Amino acid sequence: MNFVVIGGDAAGMSAASRAKRNMPDLNITVLEKTEDVSYSACGMPYNIADPHRDMDDLVVRQAKVFREKQGINLLTGHCAEAIDRAAKTLSGRTSDGRHFQFPYNKLLIASGASSIMPDLPGFDLPGVAALKNLNDGRQIKSFLKNNAVKKVIIIGMGYIALEMCEALRVRGIDVDMVKPRPIFIPWMEKDMAQVVQNEVASKGVGLYPGHRPGRIEQSGKGLKLICPALTLEGDMVLVAVGVKPNSEIAANAGLELGAGNAVSVDTKCCTSDKDIYAAGDCADALHVVTGQKAWIPLALLANRGGWAVADNICGKEARLEGIVGTAVFKVFDLEVARTGLTAEEALKAGFDPAEVVIESQSRAHAHPGASPIWVQMTGDRKTGRLLGVQMLGREGAAHRINAAAVALHARLTVEQFSRTDMAYAPPFSPVWDPLLTAAIQLLKKM
Numbered sequence: 463m464n465f466v467v468i469g470g471d472a473a474g475m476s477a478a479s480r481a482k483r484n485m486p487d488l489n490i491t492v493l494e495k496t497e498d499v500s501y502s503a504c505g506m507p508y509n510i511a512d513p514h515r516d517m518d519d520l521v522v523r524q525a526k527v528f529r530e531k532q533g534i535n536l537l538t539g540h541c542a543e544a545i546d547r548a549a550k551t552l553s554g555r556t557s558d559g560r561h562f563q564f565p566y567n568k569l570l571i572a573s574g575a576s577s578i579m580p581d582l583p584g585f586d587l588p589g590v591a592a593l594k595n596l597n598d599g600r601q602i603k604s605f606l607k608n609n610a611v612k613k614v615i616i617i618g619m620g621y622i623a624l625e626m627c628e629a630l631r632v633r634g635i636d637v638d639m640v641k642p643r644p645i646f647i648p649w650m651e652k653d654m655a656q657v658v659q660n661e662v663a664s665k666g667v668g669l670y671p672g673h674r675p676g677r678i679e680q681s682g683k684g685l686k687l688i689c690p691a692l693t694l695e696g697d698m699v700l701v702a703v704g705v706k707p708n709s710e711i712a713a714n715a716g717l718e719l720g721a722g723n724a725v726s727v728d729t730k731c732c733t734s735d736k737d738i739y740a741a742g743d744c745a746d747a748l749h750v751v752t753g754q755k756a757w758i759p760l761a762l763l764a765n766r767g768g769w770a771v772a773d774n775i776c777g778k779e780a781r782l783e784g785i786v787g788t789a790v791f792k793v794f795d796l797e798v799a800r801t802g803l804t805a806e807e808a809l810k811a812g813f814d815p816a817e818v819v820i821e822s823q824s825r826a827h828a829h830p831g832a833s834p835i836w837v838q839m840t841g842d843r844k845t846g847r848l849l850g851v852q853m854l855g856r857e858g859a860a861h862r863i864n865a866a867a868v869a870l871h872a873r874l875t876v877e878q879f880s881r882t883d884m885a886y887a888p889p890f891s892p893v894w895d896p897l898l899t900a901a902i903q904l905l906k907k908m
Contacts, residue, residue: 463488465775466552466564468542468711469572470494471501472761473742475523476768477570478534484776490534491564493554495541498596499525504761506599507622511629513607517600545569545715547735568737568775571725572768573708575743575759579701580617584678589685590699593622602700611635611697615687617675618702619646624793626700627667631794637667638694640687641703644672649804651819651838654854661796670694705759707744720746722757729781731771739774741767748784750871751802751849752811758787788867790860799863802850802870805840814843818904822896824858826888835859837900839866839876843908846875851897858891865897876904 465481467474470492478492492499500523509515528534539557546553553563577592579585589609591602605611613636616623627637639662646669647655663669673689678699680686687694707724718734720726725740727733729748733740743759745767763785773780788801808815817840825832835855841848851866853859869879880901886893894902 463567463775464565465490465568465570466566467492467570467572468552469570469574469742469744470496470499470525470536470538471503471572471574471742472764473574473768473771474570474572475500475528476765477572477739477741477771478528478536478768479532480769480772481776482532482534484772484778486533488776492528492534492536493540493542493552493564494536494538495557496595496597497538499523499528499536499538501596503595506593506596507625507629510599510603510606510626511632513603513633517596517603520596520599542573542711545711545738547715547738550737566737569739570768570771571709571712571733571738571740571744572742572764573711573744575705575707577701578704578706580675580703582675582677584680584685585701587678587680587685589697590678590701592701593626594705605698606633606635609697613638613684613696614698614700615640615685615694615696616700616702617641617687618704619669619671620702620704621789621791623700623702624662625791626702627662628665628792628794631665631667636696638670638696639667640670640673640675640689640692640694642672642674646671649800649807650798650852650854651804651817653819654836654838654852657836657854658793658796658798661794665794668694705743707757707759709744712738712740712744720757721755722746724757726755729783730774730779731767731782732774739771741771747782750784750786750873754811756785756787758785758789760785760787760789783871786867786870788863790863792860795856797853797855797857797859799853799859800851801863801867802848803840804850804852808840808842808849813849815840815849816843816904816907817841818900818907820896820900820903822899823892824855824896825890826886826892829888831857831889833857835896837896839897839900839904841876841904841908846877846908848874848876848879848901851900853896858896862895862897876901876908880905 543554742764
């Protein structure tokens, strides 16, 4: 049987490796359009923060290991372009222009996502960059090294934008951040978002929400970002306004698209064609809380999806229950985390949401090193069900959020969650953990 995989990062290589372990005689071909496979993309901002680190430190496993030790036909520099579902073939071109075609019995689309680059004048100038793949990271790091960059303009204020903001400030580079929407972190409870905004501003970062970029122009040796009511100058512009799923090849083949124009898949990661699967950042998933499809591209789902595809094509049925959108990021000295729905999202999904925001402490009263920790919690008045949690603090938020994520997967009510047996010791928590305090306070509102 021929198993062909489009894409050689998290979902693609997880699927290929597990399928080879499950069925050693399986003929596996992986087509990757870049020269890089199996790397930690999430580590790129932290790598960029250290000018002495090599970007290739983020490679988890070299291509030759997959080829020589696992017997996978891994072909880099091969861009898949078209799927012929009737003939069951996949065709495309190599980086040097040669045409190729491979037959398949089972096909996995793990083509990932790509950075959104505005179609505006000047966004193709040297020094304008986005960060999505390892080569992007190399180019950004090289530009910083070779151009004595003193100031960077970041367009966007999402996860990657804030992580890159920190990375650049660590290197002593000044940063201005701009975005079209007027709200700093639109999904976060406003008082908590203000804490994050104050933290970023305290590090000398210029914040300009509510300004829509118009064009970029050359300005001497640097660049000028021009908005209708604002002009910013710098040596480099980093575009971090989001990503989009690479689902064109699926759409052109007549496969169904779902949430966010990602490839629509069932719980087995199977598309609308029984012989074609999709996983990773190009595919949607079932949201456990809403019961509806969602597109939330995150690393764990990509790896887990690759495993599920491998098991299913090898005759071992595997299903993904779904996701709850758990995410965490670091911005300077703050840990910012979320899982499930915001109150606004819950209302749109048909729930009757109640929410509460509490401020507690990361450690027991009077224990040295204690710092504030904030929790926002949302529940459904009709069913009592826990719907979502946001957390923020200098310590204790990043891993605490996992308790809330497990509760969402278990479909616990707020009352049930408030009765869970959480660990206590003075260096780690008050007797009443901040999550428990939030749940108890939310019950009063429900």
